[in-house]
Amino acid sequence: MRGKKRKRYSIRGKMITVNMGIMLGALLLCGGIFVFSVFFIVSDYIHHDMDFFLTTTADSMDSGLSYLEQVIYALRDSETVMEVMDKSRHGRLTGEECKALEAAFSRAVDISSPDNLGNVQTPLVLEASLFGRQGDFVSTGYYAMPTSEKEAGAKVFREVCLAYEKEEAEEGAGYSYQEKEGFLYLAFPLYNSLMDKTGTVLFKLNKEALDKRMEELAESYPGSFWVLCDRKEKLLDGGNQEAFWNTAGTKRETFEEYRYEPFRMDVGGKDYRVYRKLLPMELQVFLGIPENHAMRLMYSSVRIYVLLIAVVTGCGCLFLLVLIYRLTRPIEEITHKLQAVREGEFETKLPSYDSREFHEISKVFNEMTAYVNNLIKEVYEKQISIKEMELKFLQTQMNPHFMFNVLNTLSLQAKMDGNEELFRMISTFSKLIQAKIYRSGEEKVTLGQELSYVEYYLYLQSYRFGERLSYEITVSEDKLKEQYIPKLCIQLLVENAVVHGLEPKVGNGFVQVKVYRQEGCICIDTVDDGVGFGMDGEAAKDNAHNHVGLSNVHHMIQLMYGEAYGVTVFSSPGRGSTVRIRIPENAGASGKAEDSGCAGASGNPDNPGKREEEGRIKVSGKGERHVQGNAGR
Template sequence: MLRNLFTNRSIKRSMIVFVAVIVLIPMVTTGIYFYAVVSSILSNQVLNKLNDFTNETNKLIHSQFESTSNLFFNLINNKDITENISHLNKDSVQPANQLLIRDTLQKGVQHNLFFNYAWESGLINSIFIFNADEKNYFYLRYDSLKLINTENYSELVRKYRNQNSRFEIIPPTAVNPTIFYIRNFYDENASLKGTIVLDINESIISKTYEGINQYKGSQGMIFNNDGIVVSATDKTMLGKKAPDVMLTKKMTGAGKQIKIDNQKFWIAAKEIKGYDLTSLIVVPEKSVFLDLNKSIRNYLYMIALLVIIFVVIGILYSSHVIRHIKDLIEKMEKVQQGNYNARMGGYKEIELIRLSNIFNKMINRIDYLFNEVYNNQLLIKEAELKSLQAQINPHFLFNVLLSIGWNAKMSKNDTIYKMVSSLSELLQASIYTDSNQTTTIREEMKYVEFYLYLQKERFGDKFTIQVDIDQSVMDYSLPKLCIQPIVENAIVHGLENKLTQGNLFISAYEKCGMLAIEIADDGVGFDTAALDLEGNHKAASKTYDKNHTHIGLVNVNKRMKFMYGDKYEIAVHSEQGKGTTVSIRIPAYKGGSQIVSGHDCR
């Protein structure tokens, strides 16, 4: 049923489908091309923009951490701070003096905070300065109204001092979104004088990623060498480990595409030098192509609308065309019923006018031929009768030859008997041979021997015969009577007119699955320019001889091409005064099966 749907389709349906396809193919192709080009451009733009934004963000974040480090160095280079911290390290300091020292420390710190970017911008929330034994400390907070748990800071300092690192950046958590910058400072003898803890406002750093908010679902984050998130636009990530796919070293550098939970993302990362941190930006691919997908969806709606419009037009136009085809079918059915007076009317369309004229002429011709059929049938019957009568003549001839042969044998004239028998065999082979009939080389050579016997009796020793046929091909098939006519042509046109003794060569062999047969003579030869193996005699040629049309060669050549195809034909090579060679190349068959040669035919 499904097969019939595609094979037995109506013209109307075909026209509708054709119109729909004609509309769909260019528009869909254009849409695909448009999507591919625009998505490629958008991808390149996003990559370039992502890389540029990553570089700019990296510079800004680096400058924020640099300003934090600069604040640290400004504090330790202030003598009021370093000297008073040293006094706090002494156990002999009286409480009253401690208040004085703290007051001096506050003035020193405040002096360093005048016009300081990190402090003025709110990047630094508070400053803690611990002495060497962690018993005394000083702090100053940006928002003085908020309470501080100093014990937490003391714990951070103890952990940091145990690690002996140059400085430490401690990630925040979702509960306490503060980045801690901790660093020791020393006296001229490299002895520990104290530790400074700077509270960095994580929200100030994460604001540097605001530029990627144009892409829905985008994220920016900073993580340390352990993969712990130090700052992020997604606050739930603070203090947690970033996904492993983002931590690979291959992610650092120009923008790349990755998959996370079967979703594609554009990602760019860059190391924040000097702080063992990495800045990372992740942009979902679907948010990049959001507007493009909307445009493609609208484009598909437009295609669907156009297809509907053109299908309606196709239905209307096909109905107009089908009406005329139905008219033609109606007239043809009348003719089928025997009404040869049915005729098609006139039309406006050129094609239908031609169809009408041709149909009407055809009906007139059929009517004429129908009236002639009866007379033609009588003529055919008469011709068949004459053909049957003509078949009596060969039978009569064979009977006469048979009688002559038996009389010669009874008279003990073996020569006449053999000549008559050979002639009878040749006549039987030529008259009762179908043009498509095949025989073996062995049988074909018997006909050749009959013919050569007759010619030897006629010419005596005028020519010699050399036969070189590979015994392995004696049972190969070939068209019946294809060698004997060529042998006859060689004797009649080549050797008969030669003044001296001539030679006739017959050879056959198989090579590469092909049966090769050659008949050559060293007779007078002829001009091959006058030879037309198709049977169209070149009467205009100067060398054309109406008495020597080589009909035997033409006949064999036609039968070869008819049985094996146009590419299989005889080849004739002849030189006047030197002789003629006729070559036959046909597929090798034995017993109805084609021979596959074992020779190396490369």
């Protein structure tokens, strides 16, 4: 059973996943640590601000009630008040004494002073009264009132005074608070220097002034509460105090423990920041702010940092995505180009990149595709050239079996007639034709075999030209005969020398084939002393066959061994020609050769080690020959 095909992931996808994971993880971790640090720092600041607000509000209440203490000290320091009140202990006061007492009492109370108004601009004490032991009564008020209201107010003061004296008789002297008709009445005794009670002082307190001092608490922290009570925990005034007051009775130990600082307290199932402060006149105030306000403030403070981290994270992710896409774009392009090469588009190229690594890849890829494309063209052209040559050879065939049968019959007849010379000529011609026809499937033969074909050809031509033609074949080393070369390439050049060099010449001619080693190359020179070539490269008018033959040999050698090798012609008019074949040493039947360092080596045929430019003819791939330099050997 075949396994499932393994899923492949792209490098871009992996880079995005890994880098995004690392970046997000790092940002979230650092951001989380930062946010939590800010959270705790802000939490401390917010709780400090809440505690400061609680203590400041309580101090505002304390400063408002301090006016009452000032009045008490002023009454005790007033000689008139104390002297008249001492007299009232023993009898009723006269009219003059009452007027003097009222004036002194009004000065001591100073009910219109700024201390009574406080920072809320509302009087805390609306009226103040002083009762003697014999029922004498004096009072002062913040607002001017008609007589009827004064009498009604005096009646209320007497009722409060009687209730206080009754309470005092039962429970002892001290501060007493009573609520009547929406106002809070404070009653306390007045003592002389001998600590004997001389009278009773009553204040009519304005609850509105107390409430105004707590307005900022409710406005700044909705859901907060405040409670004003005496030391006996008698509720006097407050705001949103029901839940706290129901719980306060069970928290006395907590109140004593946190007497001077705010603390956390559960009130009605909710957490509050509570502060208790002892006030003058045996009063105390409790203030509480819900803890969720701290959470809201902390959230509001931390939210901007969270948003900032989110924006930074988003920008970082976007930047990372753009960066990864830019970095991996060459990989995508290389992948597409490789797919194009796989589909046979060998002319495809990669662009140049700024990155050193991708630039090297692009350079090597372009060189590789160019090399592969060139190899394909070379192989294709090589096959075409070989097919053309085979076709030309095949076109010359006319029933080869019939021709060989005729040649064999003629050869046998010559042998039977005792004509050895004719027998040898026919046998040689038969071998030459056999090499062209029956070895047409072989691209290369050994140098020794090729020289045998050349000798067959020259031997036959010597019967045609007689004494006009002489030839010589020399090989500097016998080992060179094992070298492989393209089939019939030397024979074609020798044929060219005989037909186009010696045949037009008047007189005897000489053809020499020399094989030697030069600078790691194998050089094969075909030398003749025929008519040579002119500056235009033309030896005769009808030489198209010659041009095609030289071009084919030159092109075939370059296809097999490279452009550094091929055919070079040295010639000048009337002085003959030298056609040199240059191939690499150690080239086997496959056409591959080691780098022998002979690429491009060429020189004067009379002095192989000397390079010469004059009279050199290069053979191009179009069957043309071009003369370089001045005519001269």
